[in-house]
Amino acid sequence: MSATVLHTEVGVSHEKQAAAKSAGRRFGALVVRLGAIAAFAAIMAYFVIFAPGFTSTFNLINVVEQSAILGVLAYGMTAVIIGGGSDVTEGGIDLSIAANMGLCAAVYATLLSMGYGDFLSVLAAIAVGMAVGALNAIAVVGLGILPLLATLAVLNVAAGMELTLTQNTVVGASSPLLGLLVSGSFLGISALAWALIVFSAITIAVIHGTAFGLRLYAVGGHPEAARAAGLSVPFYVSFTYVLSGFCAAVASILTVSRLSASTPGSGELLLSVLAAALLGTVFSRRFVPTMGGTLLSVLFIGLLANGFQLLNVSSYWVNGVQGALILLVVAITSFARGSEGSR
Amino acid sequence: MSVSANENPKVSLRAFLAKYSVLIAFAAIVIFFAVASPTFLTPANLFNVLVNNVVMLAIVALGLTIVISSGGIDLSVGVSVDMASMIFVMLLAAGYSGVVGVAGGLGAALIVGILNAILITRLNISPFLATLGVLFIGQSTQQLATSGGQPIYLTSGYAADQFNAIARTALFGVPTPVIVLIVLAVAVHLLLHRSVFGRYVQAMGAQPGVAWYSGIRVPRELSMVHVLCALLAGVTGILLSATVKSYVPLSGNAFLLDAIGATFIGTTLSRERKPSVIGTLLGVLLLAVVKNGLLLVGWNFYWQQVGIGVLVFLVLAASFGLRRAAH
Numbered sequence: 001m002s003a004t005v006l007h008t009e010v011g012v013s014h015e016k017q018a019a020a021k022s023a024g025r026r027f028g029a030l031v032v033r034l035g036a037i038a039a040f041a042a043i044m045a046y047f048v049i050f051a052p053g054f055t056s057t058f059n060l061i062n063v064v065e066q067s068a069i070l071g072v073l074a075y076g077m078t079a080v081i082i083g084g085g086s087d088v089t090e091g092g093i094d095l096s097i098a099a100n101m102g103l104c105a106a107v108y109a110t111l112l113s114m115g116y117g118d119f120l121s122v123l124a125a126i127a128v129g130m131a132v133g134a135l136n137a138i139a140v141v142g143l144g145i146l147p148l149l150a151t152l153a154v155l156n157v158a159a160g161m162e163l164t165l166t167q168n169t170v171v172g173a174s175s176p177l178l179g180l181l182v183s184g185s186f187l188g189i190s191a192l193a194w195a196l197i198v199f200s201a202i203t204i205a206v207i208h209g210t211a212f213g214l215r216l217y218a219v220g221g222h223p224e225a226a227r228a229a230g231l232s233v234p235f236y237v238s239f240t241y242v243l244s245g246f247c248a249a250v251a252s253i254l255t256v257s258r259l260s261a262s263t264p265g266s267g268e269l270l271l272s273v274l275a276a277a278l279l280g281t282v283f284s285r286r287f288v289p290t291m292g293g294t295l296l297s298v299l300f301i302g303l304l305a306n307g308f309q310l311l312n313v314s315s316y317w318v319n320g321v322q323g324a325l326i327l328l329v330v331a332i333t334s335f336a337r338g339s340e341g342s343r
Numbered sequence: 344m345s346v347s348a349n350e351n352p353k354v355s356l357r358a359f360l361a362k363y364s365v366l367i368a369f370a371a372i373v374i375f376f377a378v379a380s381p382t383f384l385t386p387a388n389l390f391n392v393l394v395n396n397v398v399m400l401a402i403v404a405l406g407l408t409i410v411i412s413s414g415g416i417d418l419s420v421g422v423s424v425d426m427a428s429m430i431f432v433m434l435l436a437a438g439y440s441g442v443v444g445v446a447g448g449l450g451a452a453l454i455v456g457i458l459n460a461i462l463i464t465r466l467n468i469s470p471f472l473a474t475l476g477v478l479f480i481g482q483s484t485q486q487l488a489t490s491g492g493q494p495i496y497l498t499s500g501y502a503a504d505q506f507n508a509i510a511r512t513a514l515f516g517v518p519t520p521v522i523v524l525i526v527l528a529v530a531v532h533l534l535l536h537r538s539v540f541g542r543y544v545q546a547m548g549a550q551p552g553v554a555w556y557s558g559i560r561v562p563r564e565l566s567m568v569h570v571l572c573a574l575l576a577g578v579t580g581i582l583l584s585a586t587v588k589s590y591v592p593l594s595g596n597a598f599l600l601d602a603i604g605a606t607f608i609g610t611t612l613s614r615e616r617k618p619s620v621i622g623t624l625l626g627v628l629l630l631a632v633v634k635n636g637l638l639l640v641g642w643n644f645y646w647q648q649v650g651i652g653v654l655v656f657l658v659l660a661a662s663f664g665l666r667r668a669a670h
Binding site: 142144148152159164167271327330331 | 462466467468469472473475476477478479480481482483484486487491600603604607643644645646647648649650651652653655656659660663664
């Protein structure tokens with residue numbers, strides 16, 4: 001488990017103190033955390049019983065497909081939050097990620113429609129995504145601008161460039177790669193779902209299974225200590241922003257394949273991406289952002305929307321319930337965290 | 344802050360540039376557009392910039408200035424704008440008088456503010472997440488109340504016309520909305536920089552722990568901060584619907600990013616990067632002038648967004664980068 005790995009590296013002394021203080025408190029926190037997960041489980045159980053077809057393989061794969069785009073973006077956001085620290089105003093955050101995806105999608109679809117092949121178009125989309133990420137990295141690491149502000153400015157640039165490129169229109173796109181993503185399947189699981197599965201496996205392995213990932217947590221958790229231990233903090237933080245740009249580019253290809261076009265309005269995904277990345281912390285024992293937690297919350301958001309659809313509840317409720325759940329989960333989390341001493 | 348005399352003159356020049364980078368940028372931009380477009384400095388255009396681009400954004404940004412001073416953030420300002428606008432328009436459309444409409448609109452914003460305050464101070468949710476949750480809930484509420492986002496138009500009637508007229512009149516040559524802004528800006532300035540409450544807010548922003556230990560009733564003051572922010576956003580909501588004679592669901596969100604940007608641009612004025620009313624107003628003016636100027640020079644809406652992003656980026660880069668070099 002990520003959390004276990006984490007405190008062996010950066011939180012040892014803290015952990016000892018906590019253990020010395022009281023095991024009972026940690027038990028309390030555990031109960032609270034299990035309570036939050038039980039609430040999730042209860043909602044799922046309700047859908048399983050009352051929503052027709054909720055548990056059918058077809059439907060579940062459908063949910064995974066729908067979650068692919070949000071998931072890939074949320075991984076990028078999670079990486080930035082891990083590497084920059086989770087303080088909301090000063091810590092790592094990438095507000096430009098959804099707009100960046102829109103820009104990459106526009107570049108990809110436009111190049112395809114101009115007759116360039118998949119290879120060049122995909123390469124260009126990834127280059128653009130990583131360039132936007134690099135711009136964020138330069139602003140945050142090189143110039144020392146607050147991430148919230150730097151990525152806000154870059155959001156405007158990326159969104160504006162998408163609009164100038166597409167003139168706010170839908171750019172249709174088709175290519176062999178898109179065809180494969182839409183209709184291809186392997187072992188009965190569609191290509192889009194595979195994309196999420198593979199991307200998740202790689203991200204989780206890199207962030208939670210390698211020394212690199214551990215160091216990233218160290219940099220985000222305590223930059224001074226990480227520096228003292230000989231880690232290059234600027235490198236790791238820059239890496240997260242470029243990775244976030246890369247995720248935006250990958251997500252852009254998925255979204256173009258799903259809609260067979262690049263469409264305006266991708267910026268609206270930003271809040272869901274933030275929600276997924278932040279909601280994921282509840283799945284970790286120390287309430288830190290983890291890739292696994294992010295995946296679970298992405299799937300949860302997807303299942304929620306899907307369950308509502310099957311129950312014929314108006315989609316207008318989804319945002320509100322999502323918001324209420326964020327508040328519930330975070331209130332519980334902060335209650336549990338409060339017993340460990342506020343950070 | 345004055346730079347001490349024994350410092351390297353090169354460094355002090357950098358510090359000077361860093362401190363005044365926003366003002367210098369603002370002056371340069373005004374001069375540029377004045378030269379580039381003959382209509383830019385005409386009274387009609389300046390009136391248009393003030394009324395349509397500055398006032399509403401500035402009032403929202405004033406609220407955010409208070410919240411950001413306290414060390415928090417309010418992502419739900421758009422919801423406060425929308426809810427005030429929605430209730431105001433619904434009440435007027437139902438034939439109630441303007442006073443009832445305004446009271447209802449401000450009441451709706453007040454509820455948003457109180458909800459934020461409860462979540463942040465009673466349930467200990469971080470302001471970012473609390474207001475993000477309220478933003479989601481607010482969006483759903485509006486969609487449910489308007490069957491998916493249908494705008495509500497005010498047909499001509501006494502109260503509606505009266506408000507529209509007020510929004511378009513001028514007192515001693517100053518447009519009424521501008522007067523509203525000036526009054527609110529002076530009030531917020533006094534509150535934030537000249538009152539005991541303001542001291543508490545600044546203390547909470549600088550050192551929350553110390554503020555608590557020095558006996559400041561942090562929950563009470565923080566609640567006030569969020570309620571004030573929501574109420575100010577509510578004023579914008581009412582001005583907005585009085586100007587366009589309608590309520591368009593989810594339109595308030597457009598203010599959020601600009602207002603955050605303006606407030607933080609304003610923080611570059613102070614060495615400690617503290618938000619201030621004057622800084623925020625300057626930030627709003629900067630954004631508004633650039634938007635208007637780019638339009639006059641013939642850039643379309645899409646390029647304007649790129650231009651604003653690049654400009655804000657450059658101003659921030661200059662301010663943060665030069666300051667870093669000066670230290």
